[in-house]
Amino acid sequence: MTDGAGMRVVAIADADSFVKWAASLLGSVPGLQPQLVLVRTPLTVSAAQERAALAGTGLGVGDVTRLDFDRVADWLEAQRPDVVLLAGRGPFVRLLGRVVDALPHRPVTVSGLPGMAIPAQRGALDYRRHTDLMIVHSHRERRAFAELAERIGVRTPFALATLPFARGRERWGGDRLRESAAAAVLAGRPGGVALAERPEERIPAPVRRPGATDVVFAAQALVPARPEERAEIAAVLVRAAEADPARRIVVKLRSRPGEAETHLDRDPYTRLFDGRRPANLVFSHAPMATALESAAGLVTVSSTAAVEALAHGVPVIALDRFGVQKSLLNTVFIGSGLLGGAGEVVAGRFRRAHPAWLRDNYFHPEAESDWWDRVQDLVALRRAGALPHRAVPAARGGAWHEAWHRASVLGRVDRTLTGRLALAAGVPATRALSALRAGRRQTGQSTWTDPTTDYTLEPNPFQDSIRR
Incomplete structure (x- = not known):
């Protein structure tokens, strides 16, 4: 570089x-x-x-x-x-x-x-x-x-x-070439497929660390969205903890009470265990890299933590219990060999990614x-004065639209009268517009349900306002 x-x-x-x-x-x-x-x-x-x-x-x-x-x-x-x-x-x-x-x-x-x-x-x-x-x-x-x-x-x-979190590849065992990975796949690794040989490609190799027995669950705010599905994940983690009391199940959280996250977590996992949390099921706010130091495997629905884990030589289960679809943000794992169900989580049968997937997804x-x-x-x-000016255009709604936009981003930090008035008028209007768009998605074809593309055209289905 x-x-x-x-x-x-x-x-x-x-x-x-x-x-x-x-x-x-x-x-x-x-x-x-x-x-x-x-x-x-x-x-x-x-x-x-x-x-x-x-x-x-x-x-x-x-x-x-x-x-x-x-x-x-x-x-x-x-x-x-x-x-x-x-x-x-x-x-x-x-x-x-x-x-x-x-x-x-x-x-x-x-x-x-x-x-x-x-x-x-x-x-x-x-x-x-x-x-x-x-x-x-x-x-x-x-x-x-x-x-x-x-x-x-x-x-x-x-x-x-x-991706910055895809570094740390000194742990991969760089001299292990793709042939060894293909051999492991053909020997019976879960979900394995035969792959064309391209010896120049290198893949993550297992890294054994003394005492690395933790199962780390990377919690996400957006997916799955339904409370009953999040409760189901909590139950799977309890089962995994009870199946092997000698290992820790670490629920890796992004925020403490009173802190904000990038996305709004309406059903945090700290509330989902109903007093049924075994002693070896713990919460952690440590950096993900720290949590991975003692990890034998990582579980997630669709967190970027999966990439970080692979970069650190930690195998992964991308939980497909609720399907594989764009609204779960997990279609990226199609073809990876990482998808698995609750039984694999409980048994600790973690996966390593297929080399062809790695090359096209974050490990180029x-x-x-x-x-x-x-x-x-x-x-x-x-x-040299030769850079074209790609300016953000003025809001089509003029000063009131500008005030709405500023107040939407800054929230209570914006103390302007125009911002408060714009929010008072704009919040009901945007909620109505969101409901109208949601109705259209239910009655018509949506790119969010189109499995043939890697993009979407409609607004996302998540209730995730910046205002908190």
């Missing part, structure tokens, strides 16, 4: 997963000394979440500045960065994009998503379409977003990065990641 010395780069973020992603991404560039700005919104990380997010990234608390939204423009003008990485949910990116656009010396703007992004969602692209570059993390994602962009008539430059060779080269090219164009 090209050296980053002399480049002034600032990441602007708020929520936990975006803070971790931004710090990890920028921390991977040799010689770069990035700064991280945390804008105060309802999603902004606590001090404890910040420490967990920065762990292992190379950034420390001294690299972080917390600012109210109204101070961001002056701070950026004083710093005059070459690049601003906008790291937040879509409305956050759009709001801060307008701030950056108004700077006298506009920097290059970069955006992206903090984890696996299959299916590629229209909203994710729409909100980021006016940044100079959008980062994706796999060849499959690049194809999916390119197809989506063509479908909706958007011209957004994409660049490939290695580092040399194929071109995002930093693309960023440097854009900075050179900017310094």
